[in-house]
Every structure is written in C-alpha cells, then in structure tokens.
Amino acid sequence: MSDFDSTLANLGINRTGSAAQQAAASSNLGKTNMDQNDFLQLMTAQLKNQDPFAPVDNTQMVAQMAQFSSLAGINDMNTTLKAISDRLNGTSTGDAMSWIGRTVLTPGETAYPRTDGSLGGTIExxxxxxxxxxxISDANGRLLKTVSLGPQSKGAIDFEWDGTTDSADPAGSGPFTIKAAARNADGGSVSATPLVWSPVTSVTLGSDGSPILTLPGLGQVPVSAVRKIG
Incomplete structure (x- = not known):
C-alpha cells in the first residue's frame, strides 16, 4: 500500500472512482511528502465519502485545517527568512559597485605600497x-626585505613594512611580491596565505550573476574572497 493509500485509509476513505480519478491518485505513488494540493484533494475526498449518518467530526476537521494552515505559514516564513538571510550575507552588484576606488584585503602575492612607500598586509x-x-621581493624577483613575525597563533596576523630594503634604501613604487613561510615546533611547515590590499578598479558580473572585482596585479577576484574593505 502506498503512502497516499495509507493516508486515505487512515481517514476512512477507500480509493474508488473513475479511471481518471484512479490515474490521478496513482500519480502520487512514490511521493514522500504532502503539499497543499494533496491536502485539498484529501479534504475534498473526505467530505465526498463521509457517511451522511456519521459525518466527520467538525472539531477534527477544523484541527486538520489549522495544522495545515500553520505548516503552510511556517514554510512561507522559512522561505522569506532564507531570502532575507541570503540578502544580508550576500553582496549585490550595487553594493560591489560602491567599492570602486576603495581598497580590499584579499588573498594574493602582488602588492603596491602606500603613498609614503610603506606597505601592510595580513598572513592567514x-x-x-x-x-x-x-x-618582500621586487618585480624581478630580487629579495628586498624579510619581516620576522616570530611565533604566532592560528588565524590572521597583520604585518607592516616601512618600504625600505635591508640596506635601508627606499624600495620604490612596486609592485612587490609578498610570500610567507611558517613552521611549527617540530620543524614542519604551516600553511601561510598572504593577504594584500588592492584598489578596486572595476566590477563585472560572473557567469552565475555574482559580482567580480578587478584588482591591479591580481586580476579578477570574486567578492567572496574579500576579507576586509578599506
């Protein structure tokens, strides 16, 4: 016996009627959930097949309708809340367009210094x-400076560079290549991802409709990769 037949049987209804009705009922075979149409069909069948000398208890009918109404309301509320959550957690094209001209912190190894020659970033x-x-190396791969951060805990660690080489000379206007290396107490390597600040020059839409940022030296970066906005 199918789930649909079991539901009818629990309501005291035998599945009988025309071939069209039989076919319509058979189309529900294999369904594991009831939707609004199923409920309305069951309620109509229940009313049509009730014994006129022993009609369905009004209290039971009202209770069934109240339960369905409550469930439908909860489903609608869940849909609305999910839409609100997606909107709050997501970034629309309009939001991303307002980032043009601002700087964002994102994974990358190419960085440009500030106007005073210094440079800041983060290591994850x-x-x-x-x-x-x-x-920190120049565009030709020549090592300019090594900044030691010492022992650090898991997570994001900010670093600063004053823009001078090991010989205390100004390093120039860049771009610079940032790399990070970390080891644990046993001498093993630890994952270390450099994050750099970069200005947003333009915003485009990806194939899925999500905004894509264009960053100098880094190319096109999805908004999901952005850690901070300057």
Whole structure:
C-alpha cells in the first residue's frame, strides 16, 4: 500500500472512482511528502465519502485545517527568512559597485605600497606556528626585505613594512611580491596565505550573476574572497 493509500485509509476513505480519478491518485505513488494540493484533494475526498449518518467530526476537521494552515505559514516564513538571510550575507552588484576606488584585503602575492612607500598586509595561518616570516621581493624577483613575525597563533596576523630594503634604501613604487613561510615546533611547515590590499578598479558580473572585482596585479577576484574593505 502506498503512502497516499495509507493516508486515505487512515481517514476512512477507500480509493474508488473513475479511471481518471484512479490515474490521478496513482500519480502520487512514490511521493514522500504532502503539499497543499494533496491536502485539498484529501479534504475534498473526505467530505465526498463521509457517511451522511456519521459525518466527520467538525472539531477534527477544523484541527486538520489549522495544522495545515500553520505548516503552510511556517514554510512561507522559512522561505522569506532564507531570502532575507541570503540578502544580508550576500553582496549585490550595487553594493560591489560602491567599492570602486576603495581598497580590499584579499588573498594574493602582488602588492603596491602606500603613498609614503610603506606597505601592510595580513598572513592567514592554518595552525599555530613558532616562526613566521614574510619576504618582500621586487618585480624581478630580487629579495628586498624579510619581516620576522616570530611565533604566532592560528588565524590572521597583520604585518607592516616601512618600504625600505635591508640596506635601508627606499624600495620604490612596486609592485612587490609578498610570500610567507611558517613552521611549527617540530620543524614542519604551516600553511601561510598572504593577504594584500588592492584598489578596486572595476566590477563585472560572473557567469552565475555574482559580482567580480578587478584588482591591479591580481586580476579578477570574486567578492567572496574579500576579507576586509578599506
């Protein structure tokens, strides 16, 4: 016996009628959930097949309708809340357009200095580390400076560079390549991802409709990769 037949049987209804009615009922075979149409069909069948000398109890009928109404209301509310949550957690094209001209912090290895020549960024550590180092190189790959951050805990660690080389000379206007290396107490390597600040020059739409940011030196970056907005 199918779920649909079981539901009818529980209501005291035998599935009889024309071939069209039989076919319509058979179309519900294999369904595991009841929707609004199923409920209305069951209620109509219940009314049509009730014994005139022993009609369905009004209290029971009202209770059934109240339960269905409550369930329908909860489903509608869940749909609305999900839409609100998606809107709050997501970034619309209009939101992203307002980022043009601002700087964002995102994973990357190419960075440009501030107007005073200094540069800041962040390192994301996958685990605790006893030694973290940030190396800054020029566009030709020549090492300019190594910044030691010492022991650090798992998570995001900010770093600063004054824009001078090991010989205290100005490093120039960049772009610079940022790399990070970290080790744990056993000497093993720890995941270390550099995050750099970059200005947003334009915003486009991806194939899925989500905004894509264009960043100098980094190319096109999805908004989901942005950690902070400056």
């Amino acid at each position: 550590l996958g685990a605790d580390a006893t030694d973290v180092n940030v190396s």
